[in-house]
Amino acid sequence: MKTKFAVVEGKRREAQPGLSGKCPLCDDAMIAKCGQFRVWHWAHRGTLTCDRWWEPETEWHRAWKNQFPEGWQETTHQSEDGEKHIADVKTESGVVLEFQHSRLSRDERESREIFYPKMVWVVDGQGRAGDRAQFFAALDAAIVFNREPLIVSVPSNEGALLRDWTSGSPFCGYFIPVARTAGRI
Ligand SMILES: [Zn+2]
Numbered sequence: 001m002k003t004k005f006a007v008v009e010g011k012r013r014e015a016q017p018g019l020s021g022k023c024p025l026c027d028d029a030m031i032a033k034c035g036q037f038r039v040w041h042w043a044h045r046g047t048l049t050c051d052r053w054w055e056p057e058t059e060w061h062r063a064w065k066n067q068f069p070e071g072w073q074e075t076t077h078q079s080e081d082g083e084k085h086i087a088d089v090k091t092e093s094g095v096v097l098e099f100q101h102s103r104l105s106r107d108e109r110e111s112r113e114i115f116y117p118k119m120v121w122v123v124d125g126q127g128r129a130g131d132r133a134q135f136f137a138a139l140d141a142a143i144v145f146n147r148e149p150l151i152v153s154v155p156s157n158e159g160a161l162l163r164d165w166t167s168g169s170p171f172c173g174y175f176i177p178v179a180r181t182a183g184r185i
Contacts, residue, residue: 001049002057004065005074006030006042015040024076025086026050053085055101060124064099065089079115094118103127125161134159
């Protein structure tokens with residue numbers, strides 16, 4: 001499991017050469033990985049993943065997290081029954097943002113929507129060839145709810161991307177198309 005932050009002497013710190021830290025979720029040791037090619041990050045020893053919901057940290061994730069205050073990034077959220085996960089971003093008002101780069105099954109998606117009382121998905125809509133074109137074609141048929149920022153409701157059966165992210169969920173009826181996502185179009 002790779003994260004941006006670990007706990008070093010009681011404080012959240014980014015990875016630096018020579019630092020050792022602890023996982024904010026399970027308290028196990030984490031190693032600072034400060035290589036030449038990958039973005040600096042923390043990792044558990046071996047392949048331990050204490051949060052099974054955690055996606056492998058990519059530059060896409062990191063760029064999105066960095067759009068928000070540091071204190072909001074990688075925030076541990078605990079449910080009343082004690083289950084804990086690290087949210088990509090949790091705002092001061094308790095809204096969780098999850099940045100999803102890879103595909104997610106409907107069950108997996110719904111388990112997060114149940115766990116986080118208020119949440120928004122930010123999805124990388126360029127995973128498959130054609131997703132982007134289908135998405136923007138669907139926008140032509142969209143109902144505009146708000147102009148600034150642009151919030152629309154689109155037909156959910158238009159294209160594989162929208163089908164993936166709307167099936168069965170009452171939470172995903174609205175989309176805020178982001179034209180420029182962390183440096184990529
Ligand atoms: Zn851990």
